[in-house]
Amino acid sequence: MQEIGVETFGAVAKIEKIAFSLEQSISQDFEKETAMAEELSEELILEILSWLPVTSLIRFRCVSKTWKFLISNPYLVKMHLERSARNPEFLLSLVTHRCKRKLFLPGIGSSPFIARFGSLPFLIQNPAPSLDRIFRCPEHYNCVIGSCNGLLSLHDSLYTKEYEEHWVFFWNPATKICSRPSPRLRLNFGFVLPDGVEAGVLYSVHFGFVYDDWRDSYKVLAMVSDPSTYQTSVWVYSMNNICWRRSSMISMGFSTLDHNGCFVNGTVNWIGYPCFVNGTVNWKGYPCKGEWNHEQKILSYDLNNDTCICLSLPKLVPYDRGYASMSVSNGYLCIFVTMLAGLVVLASKDVRDETSWSRLISVSYETLNVIHGKHMLSIIGMWGDLLLLTCLEFGNPSNVIIIFNSKENKVERIEDYNKEFLIDIFSYVPSLISPIM
Structure with a gap:
């Protein structure tokens, strides 16, 4: 493949001129403009197109049947994804305060959310959502459960007195193509909820995409x-x-507060508390048996061999820890541990190798300018050297995003999320990947 250089950038100008003529739809010399492209080899055109944004490529599909075929070329789709992945953006999932109740009570209707895409510098400079950065999914859903190669997976559910159902959609917001809903995963209760008890959540269900x-x-x-x-x-x-x-079953219950599983090195991982069988207790018709283990574990599912195992937290985790959560950063699985004095971040590329863990960050609450017990911190994740957290002061409806630069030991604070409630942040790469295959 040719290296992109002066000749290539000159060719980009030719291609953009063609697209401009098409969009204006008033040029009498469109055929002459199209002829410019014929001066370029197909290999060079593919190289050029792989560097352009998805929005431009969508417009270029209309240039001709040849170009439509080129832009649908699996090789170009793959090459464009590789280019885009070098500069990932992120999805900011928000919901208005008046809709928060809907979001967390399944079965009473979907709640709208605002998803905003952009780079981290864009978020720092423009903390308030703007209309041109708002995306709304074309279907009903409860939440975004994952982002992968430009596709978002969206979840919806139904709850009755006898069973609950879950299903997903796949959506590419850049191309605006959405798949049909998946088949429904029905989870039967094995009994009917008693009179006076409304339909609600019985199973603990968490996803990974x-x-x-x-x-x-x-x-x-x-x-x-x-x-x-x-x-x-x-x-x-x-x-x-x-x-x-x-695919897999293990003989224990597992409860987690994390929304979604973390994917790294062929494994999907959740962190939470296991529960082992220890007698039977019935309460208001709900079968329940077991004893919760107060020590957090990692539930790790291996995609290659369809096995699921429960792992202990690494020995580097402090003994005086509070709740630990997980995220993925730069191909590493990260564990975020809150303590009385501050936060610790551990990282590993192979969760099943206990010796692979190392300490990335240790930062005090004083450095973050928060008060333990007065502020509720939720760790969103890491992007490069940046640690992202949300901070909610008890009694104050405003959300704050804290960005800590571990390399420069610098803290940025983003305020004024008064009307929106931050749900999650996902890494996002605009792509041509189709959700309909």
């Missing part, structure tokens, strides 16, 4: 903890399949 490069398939994983048996199973849905497949 990944690309399985070994099988060239996009997958959604549902980690389901059954309260009636205290067993945890992992269900897998591959894009365009006709059903969910139960």
Whole structure:
């Protein structure tokens, strides 16, 4: 493949001139403009196109049948993704305060959210959402459960007195293409909820959205903890399949506060508390048996061999820790640990190798300018050397995003999220990947 250089950038100008003529639809010399492209080799055109934004490529599809074919070329789609991945953006998932109640009570309707894409410098300079950065999904949904190669996986659910159902959509916001809903994953209660008890959540269900490069398939994983048996199973849905497949089961319950599983090095991981069987107790018709383990563990599912194991936290985790959460940064699985004095961040590329963990960051609450016990911190994740947290002061409805630069030991604070409630942040790469395969 040719290296991009002066000749290539000159060719880009020619291609943009063609697109401008098309969009204006008033040029009488469009055929002459198109002829410019014929001076370039197909290889060079593909190289040029791979550097352009998705919005431009969508417009260029209309230039001719040849160009439409070129832009749909799997090689170009892959090469463009590789280029885009070098400068990832992120998705900021927000919901208005008046809709918060809807978001966390399944079965009473979907709640709208605002998803804003942009680079971290853009967020720092423009903390308030603007209309040109707002995206709304074309279908009903409860939340975004993951972002992978430019695709978002969206979740919706239904709850009755006898069962609950979960299903997903795949959406490319850059191309505005959305898939049909997946088949429904039905989880039967095994009994009918008693009179006077409304339909609601019984199972503990948490998701992960990944690309399985070994099988060239996009997958959604549902980690389901059954309260009636205290067993945890992992269900897998591959894009365009006709059903969910139960892949693995372990003999314990598992409860986690993290929204989504973290994918790294072929594994999807959740952090939480296991529950082991220890007798049977019935309360208001809800079967329940087991004893919760107060020590956090990592539930790790291996995509390659469809196995699920429970791992201890690394020995580097301090003994005086509070709740630990996880995220992925630069290909590493990161564990964020809150303590009485501050935060500690650990990282590993192989979660199943206990010796692979190392300490990345240790920062005090004083440095972050927050007061332990007065402010509630939620760790969103890391991008490069930047640690992102949300801070909510008790009694104050305003959200604050704290950005800590570990390299420069510098803190940035972004205020004024008075009307929106921050749900999650995902790494996002605009791409041509189709959610319909």
